[in-house]
Structure formats: C-alpha cells, structure tokens
Amino acid sequence: MLVTVALRGLLRNRRRTIVSLATMAIGSAALFLFQGFNTGLLNEYRNNAIHAHYGNGQVNTRGYREKILARPWEAWIAEPQSVLDSLRNISGVSHVFPRLEVAGLISNGTRSLGARGMGIDGRSESSFFNTINVIHGKSLNDTPDGIVLGKGLAESMDLKVGDRVTLLANTVYGSLNGADLFVSGIFHTGSRELDDSFFQIQIEQAQQLLDTDKIEKISIGLAQHEDWPRVSQLIEQLPYVLEATPFEILDKIYYQNSVDFLNAIYSLVGFVIIFVVVLGVFNTSTSSILERTQEIGMLRANGESKRDIFALIACEGLIASVVGALIGIFAIVFLNALFLQDGFYMPPGPGITRSFKTFIALDVGMGFESLMLIVVAGVSGAVLAVLKVVRTSIALTLRHVG
Amino acid sequence: MSQLFEANDISIDYQMGSISVPALKQLNFSIQSGLFTCLVGPSGSGKSTLLNVLGFIEPLQKGQLKYFGKVLSGLSEMQLNEIRRFEVGFVFQNFHLIDVLSAFENVEYFLSRQGVPRKERHERVRESLASVGLLEHASKRPSQMSGGQRQRVALARALAKHPKVLIADEPTANLDSSTGAEILKLLINLSRERGCSVVMASHDRQAIEASDKRIFLKDGQLDEEE
Numbered sequence: 137m138l139v140t141v142a143l144r145g146l147l148r149n150r151r152r153t154i155v156s157l158a159t160m161a162i163g164s165a166a167l168f169l170f171q172g173f174n175t176g177l178l179n180e181y182r183n184n185a186i187h188a189h190y191g192n193g194q195v196n197t198r199g200y201r202e203k204i205l206a207r208p209w210e211a212w213i214a215e216p217q218s219v220l221d222s223l224r225n226i227s228g229v230s231h232v233f234p235r236l237e238v239a240g241l242i243s244n245g246t247r248s249l250g251a252r253g254m255g256i257d258g259r260s261e262s263s264f265f266n267t268i269n270v271i272h273g274k275s276l277n278d279t280p281d282g283i284v285l286g287k288g289l290a291e292s293m294d295l296k297v298g299d300r301v302t303l304l305a306n307t308v309y310g311s312l313n314g315a316d317l318f319v320s321g322i323f324h325t326g327s328r329e330l331d332d333s334f335f336q337i338q339i340e341q342a343q344q345l346l347d348t349d350k351i352e353k354i355s356i357g358l359a360q361h362e363d364w365p366r367v368s369q370l371i372e373q374l375p376y377v378l379e380a381t382p383f384e385i386l387d388k389i390y391y392q393n394s395v396d397f398l399n400a401i402y403s404l405v406g407f408v409i410i411f412v413v414v415l416g417v418f419n420t421s422t423s424s425i426l427e428r429t430q431e432i433g434m435l436r437a438n439g440e441s442k443r444d445i446f447a448l449i450a451c452e453g454l455i456a457s458v459v460g461a462l463i464g465i466f467a468i469v470f471l472n473a474l475f476l477q478d479g480f481y482m483p484p485g486p487g488i489t490r491s492f493k494t495f496i497a498l499d500v501g502m503g504f505e506s507l508m509l510i511v512v513a514g515v516s517g518a519v520l521a522v523l524k525v526v527r528t529s530i531a532l533t534l535r536h537v538g
Numbered sequence: 539m540s541q542l543f544e545a546n547d548i549s550i551d552y553q554m555g556s557i558s559v560p561a562l563k564q565l566n567f568s569i570q571s572g573l574f575t576c577l578v579g580p581s582g583s584g585k586s587t588l589l590n591v592l593g594f595i596e597p598l599q600k601g602q603l604k605y606f607g608k609v610l611s612g613l614s615e616m617q618l619n620e621i622r623r624f625e626v627g628f629v630f631q632n633f634h635l636i637d638v639l640s641a642f643e644n645v646e647y648f649l650s651r652q653g654v655p656r657k658e659r660h661e662r663v664r665e666s667l668a669s670v671g672l673l674e675h676a677s678k679r680p681s682q683m684s685g686g687q688r689q690r691v692a693l694a695r696a697l698a699k700h701p702k703v704l705i706a707d708e709p710t711a712n713l714d715s716s717t718g719a720e721i722l723k724l725l726i727n728l729s730r731e732r733g734c735s736v737v738m739a740s741h742d743r744q745a746i747e748a749s750d751k752r753i754f755l756k757d758g759q760l761d762e763e764e
Binding site: 137141148438440444529530 | 590616
C-alpha cells in the first residue's frame with residue numbers, strides 16, 4: 137500500500153515529476169557518460185603503455201630496479217634462454233621479450249648524437265608491440281642490422297629510412313665498440329621523451345655491442361592483464377632469483393598518475409553532479425511537500441510515525457530516482473551505440489604530441505554505480521525536503537495553509 | 539462506564555512572534571467513554587485546540603490529561619503513535635482525504651498500516667463504506683465526489699479503524715444543511731449503536747441537542763459543563 141501511495145504521489149503533478157525525472161536522468165547520464173569516457177581513456181592509456189613499451193610487466197633479477205649499481209651488467213640475467221623457456225611455460229604468459237638497454241652515440245658521418253635505446257627481439261615484438269606507430273619504413277622485425285629511430289631523433293640527425301648510421305657504445309669491459317646499421321623505420325609514439333632520443337636494435341646486435349651474452353630484463357605479455365598477480369607470484373617462485381614488476385609501476389609517472397588524476401577529476405565532477413541532483417530533487421520535492429503538508433498532518437494524526445512519513449517520501453524518491461536514472465543510463469547506451477561506437481579522436485594529452493582515438497567504455501558495473509549514486513541523491517533530496525514538515529507539530533501541519 | 543478523559547488544569551499557549559496567546563486556560567473536566575460529547579463555543583474559544591489535545595496531536599504544555607486512567611505525559615512518542623493508529627479516529631472539517639487514492643483505498647490505507655490482513659481489511663472497508671452509503675462510489679477519487687460524499691468517506695475511514703474514540707472537528711461546517719444532518723445522524727448512530735465515544739466540536743444546534751454531554755468554552759476557559 138505504501139508503494140501504491142508513493143507511486144500515485146508521483147503522478148499527482150505530472151509536470152513536476154517530469155522535471156524531477158529529467159534532473160535525475162541528466163545526472164545519471166552525466167555520471168555514466170563521464171565514467172565511460174574516463175574508463176575509455178584509461179583503457180587507451182593502458183593499452184598504449186602495454187603495447188607500445190612495457191608489456192604487461194617486466195622481469196629483472198631481484199633488487200635490480202631499486203639499486204644503483206656501479207657495474208649493473210653483473211646483475212643482468214645470465215643464461216637467458218633457460219629463463220625465457222621457464223617463463224613461457226607459466227600459464228597465462230603469451231609472450232616473453234628479452235631486452236637489453238644500450239646507451240651510446242649515433243653517428244651519420246657528419247653528425248653524432250647521444251641516444252639511448254633497446255636491444256629487442258624484433259620479430260616477436262612486432263606482433264605484440266603494435267601501438268609503437270611506425271610512420272616511415274617498417275618495424276625492426278627480422279632485419280639483423282636495422283635500427284628504428286624515434287621521429288625527433290631522426291629529424292635532428294636528418295636521417296631517413298635506408299640511411300646508414302654507426303652506433304658507438306662502451307662494452308661491459310669498458311672498451312669502445314661500434315655497429316654499422318641502417319635505418320629501417322621511424323616511429324612516433326607521441327611521447328616527446330621517447331621520440332627525441334630512443335632507438336631499437338636487434339638484441340643480438342646489442343649483446344655484441346656490449347660484449348655480453350646476458351640480457352637486462354624480460355618483458356612479459358599476458359593473455360589478460362588480470363592474470364598478473366598470479367603470474368608474478370609464479371615468476372618469483374622460479375629458481376632464478378627474479379623479480380616481476382607490473383607495467384603500472386614501471387609507467388607510474390605516465391599511466392598510474394593519469395589514472396589517479398582522472399579518478400580525482402571523476403570524483404570531483406561526480407560530487408558536483410550529485411550535489412546538483414540533490415538540490416534539484418530537493419527543490420521539486422519541497423514544493424510537492426508544501427502542497428501536501430495537511431495530508432502529512434492527517435497521516436500523522438492517524439498514527440503514522442515520523443519514520444513512516446520519511447519512508448513514504450523516501451519511497452517516492454526511490455521510485456523516481458530509479459526510473460530517472462535508468463532513463464539516463466539507457467539514453468547513454470543508446471547514443472553510444474548509435475554515434476560513438478567507432479570511437480573518436482582526443483587532442484594530445486599532457487606530455488604527448490599526437491592525438492589518439494578513444495572510446496566510451498561502458499559496462500554494467502558502471503551503470504549500476506551511476507544508478508546507485510542517483511538513487512542516494514534522489515532519496516536524500518526528497519527526505520531533506522520533508523524534514524521540516526515532519527519536525528512540525530501535527531496540529532500545526534493540519535492548520536497549514538498551502 | 540469507564541473514564542475516557544480526565545483533564546486537570548490543562549493549558550495551551552500559542553506563540554505569535556514574541557507574544558504568548560493563551561488558547562486553553564486551566565481546564566478541568568472529565569468525559570465518560572461511550573458518550574457523544576459536544577464541545578461548544580464561539581470561534582476562537584479553544585474548541586479545536588481542545589480537540590487536538592484530546593486527539594493526541596497537540597502536545598500539552600501544562601496540567602495533566604488522563605486517557606483511560608493513563609497519564610499522557612508519561613507516554614512515549616511511539617506509544618502515542620500506537621494510540622493514534624489503533625484507538626483514535628479523526629473526522630476533519632476539510633475532510634483531509636488522500637486525493638490520489640480512491641474512496642476504497644482511502645479507507646483501506648490505515649487498515650493496512652494497522653497490519654489488518656487483506657481479506658479482513660477489504661471486508662471492513664466495504665462494511666464501513668456501506669454504513670455511510672458509499673459502497674457504489676468506492677472506486678471514485680475525492681475529486682470526483684461532492685463535499686458530503688467526501689466527508690462520508692472520511693467518516694468511513696475513521697469507522698473502519700474501530701476506534702475507541704472518534705474526534706470530529708466541525709464535520710458539518712463545510713456542508714449544506716441536509717448533508718450536514720446526514721453526517722450528524724451517522725455520528726450519533728455510531729455512538730449509540732457501537733458504543734464508540736465521540737468528541738465533536740460544533741456550532742450545530744442539532745448536534746448540541748443530540749449530544750450526551752456538552753462542554754461550553756469561552757476564551758479558552760470552561761464556561762459551563764452539562
């Protein structure tokens with residue numbers, strides 16, 4: 137009976153109910169859309185961090201990342217092939233990528249520039265690191281003496297695909313070594329730091345150049361990132377004294393800070409939206425309650441407690457907010473499917489020099505969260521509106537002149 | 539016959555800004571249960587305030603009121619709600635029906651709040667509406683009814699609760715004389731046939747004459763008691 141009265145109460149003044157429903161629909165749509173947009177952005181950031189640079193995580197010898205070592209190569213991974221085989225055998229691991237970092241001098245005969253780069257397994261990496269965005273030539277793949285340069289680095293040395301360069305570096309024993317390479321590709325990640333100073337060569341070239349058969353680290357590709365905690369535990373149980381670090385920590389400055397930043401913005405905007413909804417509902421509910429003051433007095437005179445009145449009004453707020461929120465949520469699902477299914481381009485973010493495509497990533501959990509937030513806001517607004525009337529004496533509410 | 543109400547020096551003041559206006563001044567009276575009692579007096583004499591006190595909807599400021607021997611000031615808000623819900627029926631001058639519910643639902647609502655099972659509830663609603671002659675209008679909403687019909691729904695609502703006391707605040711004031719007489723007849727029958735105590739404020743000569751007990755008020759004071 138309470139629900140019947142609450143439901144009929146909503147139909148008392150249809151125009152006011154429509155305004156109230158619209159407030160809640162807009163609120164839930166805004167929350168849902170903004171959260172979907174945020175998640176879409178974070179998915180892109182995550183995808184980019186995993187598939188352009190780090191993989192789902194990285195393996196080093198234990199303590200290598202934290203310590204500053206005078207002779208770092210002594211802490212590199214020895215007998216890499218058996219380690220790589222062991223890692224491949226862990227369920228959930230889809231790719232393993234041996235890597236060796238090289239710092240050296242690139243010379244084109246007339247100009248030399250300091251740069252840092254990575255020795256990689258070109259063939260296997262090309263299938264996984266697919267967002268590195270090669271703009272000229274091709275990725276390293278299986279070109280044994282190729283070098284892929286960042287766009288800024290190539291431009292500052294006036295290098296084009298096919299040009300020859302010499303890469304000079306110190307071996308682990310301190311002597312100078314060099315490799316003659318040709319530019320097989322130029323990439324543009326959008327990160328200025330990478331594009332201006334980074335290069336990739338085959339790992340065998342890097343090992344030869346540094347005169348070592350060790351590798352510095354191994355990037356791990358997973359079938360699904362959610363497996364990381366389990367996989368990292370298994371990696372650390374292998375008999376090699378290894379340490380596994382997820383990409384979120386490796387890319388803390390860019391990815392994790394972006395996540396924290398976007399979540400903070402979402403919280404702030406969410407709070408503003410909820411506040412506006414509470415105010416909107418409070419406003420429409422107040423005028424409705426004002427008209428019903430005598431009715432509330434009559435209900436209380438017949439034994440309804442203050443709590444019963446709150447329950448009745450909260451029930452009205454609940455019905456209106458569920459209906460309003462669902463309208464907003466389904467409107468966004470519909471509009472997303474209709475207009476934004478193929479994604480849209482965003483201008484470059486902080487520290488990035490190229491625009492990127494993103495999507496509105498909606499899911500059921502998000503919809504439920506938006507619904508719940510609007511329900512809380514709607515019920516709160518309605519209950520706040522009735523607070524004053526319930527506190528007034530019954531006789532006074534019965535005497536109220538609307 | 540037991541004592542329904544016993545008032546000792548009860549007083550109520552209304553605060554109008556910084557001025558305190560006395561509405562009831564040290565009233566002493568008693569009302570036996572099962573009687574049809576009329577509160578009589580000119581406008582502003584305190585009839586409605588006294589009815590509100592006797593209906594437990596106006597908190598007492600001074601003095602003591604006993605209801606079936608229980609001192610009201612000793613009852614918690616929850617106990618007062620229980621009394622209002624199960625033992626008191628109201629008929630207001632302005633009907634105060636829930637305009638989004640039908641006549642049937644208006645009567646049923648408080649029975650459902652009493653926890654009366656659905657089947658019994660519906661029987662009691664039909665019986666109450668029949669006793670006020672409105673069974674055929676059960677599905678109508680208040681906006682589709684005349685003033686007299688609305689007041690009869692309000693009366694049916696009070697009757698269905700099977701109250702120990704029915705408080706009626708000038709129930710015929712907003713009705714034409716013949717409709718008013720019908721309502722009055724129903725109230726008198728209720729008191730006589732069901733033994734329900736009725737306390738009613740009225741200017742209506744017929745009501746005053748038909749009542750078992752009359753309490754005359756003037757300027758918030760007891761003028762006469764018969």
